[in-house]
Amino acid sequence: MGPRAGTFRPVIPNHYMIRHLRIEPNLVLAPMEGVTDLTFRRLVRSIGAVGLTVTEFIAGEALRRGIPKAEMMARFDPDEHPVAIQIYGRNPEAMAEAARAIEDAGADIVDLNFGCPSKKVCAHSGGSSLLREPELARQIVKSVRAAVKIPLTVKMRSGYDAGLRNAPYIGRMCQEEGVEALAIHWRTRTDQYGGVRAVDKIAETKSRVKIPVVGNGDIVDIASARAMFRDTGVDGIMIGRGAIKNPWVFKQIHAQLLGLPEVVVDADEKRKVLLRYFEGIRAEFKTDRGVLGRMKKIANYFTHGLPHGSELRVAFLHAQTIDDAIGHTNRYFDWLCEEEIKRGRPFAHTAVPVHDLPVGADQSAAWAAQRDRAST
Template sequence: MRIRDVVVDPPLVLAPMEGVTDLTFRRLVRQIGGCGMTFTEFIPAAGLAQNHASAKLTAQFDPDEHPIAIQVYGRDPAMLAEGARVAAEMGADVVDLNMGCPSKSVCANSGGSSLLREPDVARDIVRAIRAAVTIPFTVKMRTGWDPAHKNAPQIAWMCQEEGAEAVTIHWRTRTDLYGGVRELDTIAEVKRRLSIPVVANGDIVDAESARDTFARTGCDAVMIGRGAIKNPWVFREIGQALFDGPAVVVDADEKQRVLLGYFDSVQVGRRTETGALGRFKKIAKYFTTGLPHGDLFQRAVLHAMSADDARARVIAYFDRLRQFERGDLDAFEGLDLERVAG
């Protein structure tokens, strides 16, 4: 996929996820490989515009992290334009407008998905950002506010006519939050109507769901969020299956290496042990969902009082997982991870 001159190859994109896709997590994904483009977490445009340290920090990326989109949100067109300008100045390849966030605090300020209910405000914002930056500008949205008002095809069309160069559509509506019944026809309709690239998003977790989404929507790329926290190898796995990418082998050794490597990076990047531990627990929970006795592991890590405890519990769990993978079906018997201390 190309967003003007920005090549997204393979057409597999890491979703913006607040509290997850910071620089450390994106490094992990890029180190594993297979991802064609990354997004920052959403950033208040006002924070960038007013040079707030936390907003500038969230927008940071590595010199070799390209292509990258910096995502902004807000409600004031002038502020969004200025935030977008700062993002471009920071060297982003793409600036993306968040029109999908369902969170109450973002919607209360008329940002995120609430813009789907205010097409005139949305148009003013898109216009203002378009006038403010010369780099490619994209918009990410849900299919509508609720199932009775799926206006993404109209809103996406407006975005295109006002100069947006790609759109990402998450199949859910605002009121679906993270539930709802998977519905891809609206994304397919957006794709039929628009000439700019369309990225499809929502519950893509493996090669099967990626293939299905490409086939049913005709989309140009797929974006993966939670599936990449659970399995950061997902881009390579999809790439191997759909685009003849290199083979991927992910065993307990590799999983432990990546998870502990992530923990090390989080500790380097955080000022306090509690902060690092909190972030690690969040990622570790997703990472081990679906693994044998992953729930045991998650509880034990959640209850870890120190980084050393958490690390010891990770090692103890993966030791047993290795035995299990070698065929010892009783490997987890008698294991009390909550008692393992570092």
């Protein structure tokens, strides 16, 4: 007899093992180019409930040659464990040397990128392009496995395109060559960031290998986490863009898994976390232009799902200085805090219909007026 409708926790694991490493909670921060740098990973870890962090992908050749930018991307904090450093490339020897550098740096896991769909990576036959070259992928895995003693994992997509959804085959090959865990995104390379959800190849891979399988793709809240576990039987889940929009998502899912009270985040806490992130990147970037660019990128995600967040995004788009952007942030959240007081409860960090705001004058206009007053 199956679990009763609505039950979740009895059939969902709360950890998995990668050799001696216990990944608990079984919630992983996905590698994301230009996002999961040291500052962002610090932010997510400070909120809590993430069991494993992964760096943004790094070119194996650049890390092999000791390029300063690559080495900076591979940095992690002394207390950031377990942590995986992800590399990509098509040269087995270069990938092996990069893996040795990762091991020497003290990272816990080498992660191979067989999943990135970006043209930059695929143009050099890395990332998901390797799904069309399984023998080259095998040689890369064998070379890296022979080069290091620490655990080796692979992140990939379900296939290259609709006609080549070969994740189960690649997964079995990886296991045979010594890979100790897999993370699989349900999209194919040609899906890019679209496509229709199809998790069957994740489920099939899970049924055909003995190593842990982590599900990835459009996991943005408790409901989508439940669906991935339910539909695939995976050992854990990996969250990417959903964590930029809502870095509390790990904590919210974890609380639900354990049957703990709902994690509710009010406007003031959201403001504090966003400003703390801004402070972090201000300390890391060398130029104000770089800081402002990253602030705009993260704010674009973070404000989706907040009431009239589009108004803050427009204000950010036109901000000319860091102080302008911080001022817009404070004025927006001052307004949002007031609306939550009137409403009597915080807004969820999801799509919020306008009718859920207090009745009265147009709220978008009210926020815009507050912004305009500050600029005069």
